[in-house]
Structure formats: C-alpha cells, structure tokens
Amino acid sequence: MPKPILLAIDDDISVLEAVVQDLRRNYGQDYRIVRAASGAAALDICRQLKERNDIVALFLSDQRMPGMTGVDFLQHALTIYPDAKRVLLTAYADTEAAIRAINSAKIHYYLNKPWDPPEEKLYPVLDDLLEAWKQGYKPPFEGIRVIGVRWSPMDHEIRDFLSRNRIPYQSLNPEQNPDALALLKEKGIDDAKLPVVLFGDGTALVQPSITELANKVGIPTQAQQKFYDVVVIGAGPAGLAAGVYGASEGLRTLIVEPNAPGGQAGSSSKIENYLGFPSGLSGDELAKRAFLQASRLGAEFLLQRVTCIRSENQYQIVQMKDGSEITCHVCLLATGVAYCMLDVPGADKFSGAGVYYGAALTEAMACANETVYIVGGANSAGQAAMHFARYAAKVHMLIRGDSLEKSMSKYLIDQIGATPNIVVETCTEVTAMNGNSHLETLTLKTPTGQEERSTSSLFIFIGAAPKTDWLPKELVCDSKGFVLAGPDLKAKAPGAWKLDRDPYLLETSVPGIFVAGDVRYNSVKRCASAVGEGSIAIQFVHQYLATL
Missing domain, CATH: 3.50.50.60 (FAD/NAD(P)-binding domain)
Incomplete structure (x- = not known):
C-alpha cells in the first residue's frame, strides 16, 4: 500500500523547507511528505492525488499567503479530503482568525510560528492528530474476519471483545453475504459451527473462547513474573x-x-x-x-x-x-x-440477541436505518443516543422520570433536543420483550396505557452496581x-x-x-x-x- 500523505503549504520557501524537514525527520518512515508553495498549487495537487486514489492524512498550511489564505485553502481541501486532519500555521497576530477558523474551516488545531523545538511544540500535536486519523482510516482489509449471524450472543461477545481491544476486524453475516459461505467452504468448516474467526495468516478458530481469541491475537493471558x-x-x-x-x-x-x-x-x-x-x-x-x-x-x-x-x-x-x-x-x-440488568420477561432470553448492555460502539453500524430503543436517562444513555442517531433511522429514549434534567448533563440534553431523529419518551417503562430467535417487539407502559412496539435492538443503560x-x-x-x-x-x-x-x-x-x-x-x-x-x-x- 502507498504511504498516506502529509501536505505542507507555505509561500515562504525557507519556512516551507523547515516544515518539510521536520515532517520528514519524524514521519518520513510512515508517510509521504508533499509540499506546495501556494494554496492554489496545493489544491491542484489535491485534485491530482484524488484522481490517483492517494490518501491525504494531514494538511499543514500557513495562514498568510497571497491569493488564497490558509483558511480559504483548508475550506476547499475539506471538500476533497474531508477526513484529513487540518492544521493552520499562524503568526501570533493571527490567533483570533485561527480560532474563528475552527468553525469555518473545521481546522483541528492551530500552531503559532515559530514551533521550535518541534519535539515540544509540533510533534506532540501532530502525533495526536495522526493517531486520531488512523482510527478512522480504513485501508483495504486484509485482517481478521468474523463470520457469524447477527443474533448470536457468542458472535456479539467476539465482536465486542475485538472492538473494545481495538483489534480491526470485518464482520460477515452468511445470511447476507455469499462470500462468507465461500470462505467457510474454502476452509472446510461447517456453517453450523458459527461463529468462526478467520485470520490473515490463513488459520481459523471455530466458536473460540475469549481466552483462545486473546492468545491468538497476542493479548497476554499469563503474567511474566510471579x-x-x-x-x-x-x-x-x-x-x-x-x-x-x-x-x-x-x-x-x-x-x-x-x-x-x-x-x-x-x-x-x-x-x-x-x-x-x-x-x-x-x-x-x-x-x-x-x-x-x-x-x-x-x-x-x-x-x-x-x-x-x-x-x-x-x-x-x-x-x-x-x-x-x-x-x-x-x-x-x-x-x-457494571450495568444493571433489566428485570423484565424476555430480558435474559434475548441478551446478546437484540438486547445489549453498553454495547453502542459494537452494534451501532448493524443498526443502520433501523429503529433503536434505549432505556436510561443518564449521561451514558445520552451519549449512546447521540452515537446511534448517526446510523439509525429513529432512536427512542425511554425514561421513567418526567424529564432528563435530573440525571443528564445539560450539554447532552441540548444535543439530544437538537437531533431530529431522537425521540425522548418520559414516564415510560419496558414491561416485556418478545420474539423468536431474537428480539422482535417490546411491550411498553406509557402515560396513555400499554403499547407494543416493533424493534430488533434495545440498549440498556439503567445505572450500575x-x-x-x-x-x-x-x-x-x-x-x-x-x-x-x-x-x-x-x-x-x-x-x-x-x-x-x-x-x-x-x-x-x-x-x-x-x-x-x-x-x-x-x-x-x-x-x-x-x-x-x-x-x-x-x-x-x-x-x-x-x-x-
């Protein structure tokens, strides 16, 4: 794979050379360093890179450039490489403009010139930004594949373990992806023995325990000393x-x-x-x-x-x-x-098969365009609701109280109120869960009586013990x-x-x-x-x- 690119822009050649040298010294092994002497030239480079499917990880642009300021360039670059990190180099007098640019150009950081020594004033900032960029960057996948059905508690446990240990993996559901069945057949594995974890080295684990999985991916399970x-x-x-x-x-x-x-x-x-x-x-x-x-x-x-x-x-x-x-x-x-368990009929039966406790990061993408229910009114529930709102068609928050004010931080209440696909239902409780192989409906006690709602995903945040x-x-x-x-x-x-x-x-x-x-x-x-x-x-x- 070609290296991701760090693009430095400055009309002062001596400053540009210093930036490039500092970048090469610390990042040259993992990134390709590209330079441009103006905003217009940098935009041309961006378009050429995009045509070649090259990846830009970070822009580092001076603010005061003739013809196009750094903020103007970063605004244009945002439309070409929206996921790249954006850093503005400013003189002390430009600090106010840099702060305004956090909103207008969505810059991630601004640095005052000069930045010497870079070990203290440049590299720590770029290290954090590049680490954050890598978390969202998805190169062509060559790693772990988890083959399993969505409603299997064991499949959920494996995916949750990998997700929370930040181990990249690809989830393949054989009911939706024919390639999954082909991979199993290639390995000679019976599809009745799901979940199966396939590794990049060609090996596989069938219905592995967490300890087996940890040993395979290199997480220590035995202490080095006594x-x-x-x-x-x-x-x-x-x-x-x-x-x-x-x-x-x-x-x-x-x-x-x-x-x-x-x-x-x-x-x-x-x-x-x-x-x-x-x-x-x-x-x-x-x-x-x-x-x-x-x-x-x-x-x-x-x-x-x-x-x-x-x-x-x-x-x-x-x-x-x-x-x-x-x-x-x-x-x-x-x-x-640990999150408290919801004590209603069906909760145990569907745990890991439509009913989840604090698993927003693991299950959110699987809920794309669906209707999701969240039980709880504290900060953890609010954070989960905001996260699910990015994927689900509708997010219903069910709370027993008459408002969120008593249990949730104001900044979250404001965000929830401004998110159109989140519905807060007060004085509402889940009284039963129903379904066959997985959760299919909820029975709710509402201010107007009892209701039955269709959903396949319920996330519970009702306090902890x-x-x-x-x-x-x-x-x-x-x-x-x-x-x-x-x-x-x-x-x-x-x-x-x-x-x-x-x-x-x-x-x-x-x-x-x-x-x-x-x-x-x-x-x-x-x-x-x-x-x-x-x-x-x-x-x-x-x-x-x-x-x-």
Missing part, C-alpha cells in the same frame, strides 16, 4: 491511571483486566466533559491513550479474571480464573461497576457492595480496622488492599474523578510500602 509490587485489578480509568503512576515511579506494576482496557467508560461513544479535550473524545480513544502510556512506562497487562484475593504475612495473593496465582505487596481494586461478591469476607463493603475505605471505613464499620495506625485515604479494611474509582463507597461517578483516585492511590501505596 511477584509484583502492586497488582491493579481492573483497567478502567482508575486502574489505567494507577498503572501509569505506579510504573512511572518504579513499581513493578501488573494490571489485570477480564475484558478490555477502558472499563465502562471505554464503551462511551463520546466524552465531552473530560478536561483538555475541547472537541470531546471517545472512551475507547481515552482508554487506548492510557493503555499505551502505561505500557510505555513499564506496566504489564494481563487478560484474566481475578476470582480471589487472600492475605498471607503482609503479602497479597491474587488468584485467577485459570487457577494461576500472583503474589504482590499491594493490591489495588479498580473494578468499577459493583460486582464485589468475590472479595474476601474480611474486606468490608456497604449493603450495595461498594468498598469502604479510609475515613468511610472507620465511620461506617467501626472495629473493622485492626491496626494502631489509621487506614490511608483509599485503604480498605485489609491492610495493603486499596480501592479507587467507581467501586469505592461514596466516590464521584465521573471519569476524571476515577483517574484522579487511581493516580493518588499510588502515593498511599508508597506510604504503605515504607511501613513493611
């Missing part, structure tokens, strides 16, 4: 933050996660209130950045489910589902919360399963703390076991808060280790 300074259980925002700080501060850090980095936040289609991202970002992208950061700093990741923790002689022994054990000085619980029944009995939780720690532990469970010293802020009733994020009692259920707790937990880990 002992760690700290084992973080859960790779949501709190666990990832703890991994970043623990590894960066020299602790041998292992993060254990049963599904994929990101936790519940990782399934959010767009987070718009996270500090530092004015255009918002998906939970998947946030998880990916944190995962890469923690990995680069030395944290180790392991795809396993923890089933038991026990303490022996100031050590914590963490047992996995496969029976393997890991010893550590400190264990940090960052397991977050901790899954902590596997924890040792010595580790004290409240009546709902949230873990008590620090001052809350002493206030809510007098006598549970046995040492002379007070527990550290995030320390549980078992010395050496800490907790951070949504699973902690009385935590603020926000992504930024979870990141903060995961970060500061490492400070208390150091204090605890100093006492050993």
